[in-house]
């Protein structure tokens with residue numbers, strides 16, 4: 001029975017090594033990640049987020065459409081990408097689905113205080129100080145009235161990140177050219193093709209929720225994504241970074257099963273030989 005004991009000890013060592021040491025090493029290497037704050041506790045909640053969508057559309061056309069389009073509702077931006085890059089060094093995003101992506105209180109506060117909301121003092125959109133709180137409520141109501149409810153991770157990533165980040169392996173090119181972004185943000189935003197592999201899920205959620213959590217002082221703006229939108233983006237980034245993971249994991253189970261069966265057979269065979277010798 002000595003062999004069986006040795007086998008058991010080996011199995012225990014392997015399991016302790018895998019489930020004990022690996023997560024431990026991880027926590028040492030990656031440190032603590034700040035919890036995402038999806039309520040955006042620092043954002044004042046006094047600006048209304050409801051109102052009259054029809055009035056909101058008029059206000060949008062008068063105050064926002066010079067820079068932003070709403071493709072879904074047939075609103076084209078007043079300036080083309082080149083003009084926008086010349087003025088802002090970044091192309092303002094289309095806002096067709098922003099109501100489904102961004103927290104409504106964040107959005108309301110953002111419209112009047114973009115630099116503060118994004119925690120980027122150089123954020124290129126000027127504060128819309130001319131709007132009353134009621135106006136903002138109407139605009140938010142309008143943007144929520146046209147939103148698509150069941151966006152997938154890819155759609156959200158393109159809308160929320162696509163003006164700055166490329167995802168080369170998915171053939172997605174950042175809307176704004178690299179040199180303009182470098183000029184604007186101090187560096188070229190990294191390609192997101194394998195970001196899901198390079199960073200932990202917890203880190204990505206925390207970073208997207210508030211980039212200052214991961215890189216204090218960074219120029220990537222806080223975008224105000226909802227919990228659902230953030231999780232969909234991270235799931236998408238994770239999936240595209242390693243498209244064959246599910247396949248590989250499924251294979252792993254078979255390999256383990258094979259090893260167990262082989263160990264059993266070897267053991268039985270050895271016992272048989274020794275029985276004859278005794």
Ligand code: HEC
Pocket residue numbers: 060063064065066067068088090091092093095098102107111123124125126128139160163221222223224
């Ligand atoms: C003078 C041009 C200009 C006007 C007018 C303007 N914006 Fe923007 N907006 C921008 C630019 C530029 C950005 C992108 C900046 C960046 O990504 O760093 C932006 C970004 C945004 C975003 C994205 C924020 C996020 O979290 O991703 C929203 C939402 C937005 N604007 C809403 C509005 C609304 C609503 C109005 C009208 C009340 C408006 N903007 C008016 C230039 C403008």
Ligand code: HEC
Pocket residue numbers: 090157160161162163164165185187188189190195204207208214215217218219220221223225233
């Ligand atoms: C206005 C441009 C802009 C937008 C929009 C933007 N980013 Fe970034 N992002 C940056 C910049 C600039 C950096 C580099 C930051 C640094 O190194 O300080 C960055 C860095 C990152 C990193 C690397 C973090 C690290 O620890 O190295 C990740 C991940 C990331 N962005 C994800 C996203 C996702 C996901 C979105 C959309 C939900 C997004 N970004 C939207 C500009 C942007």
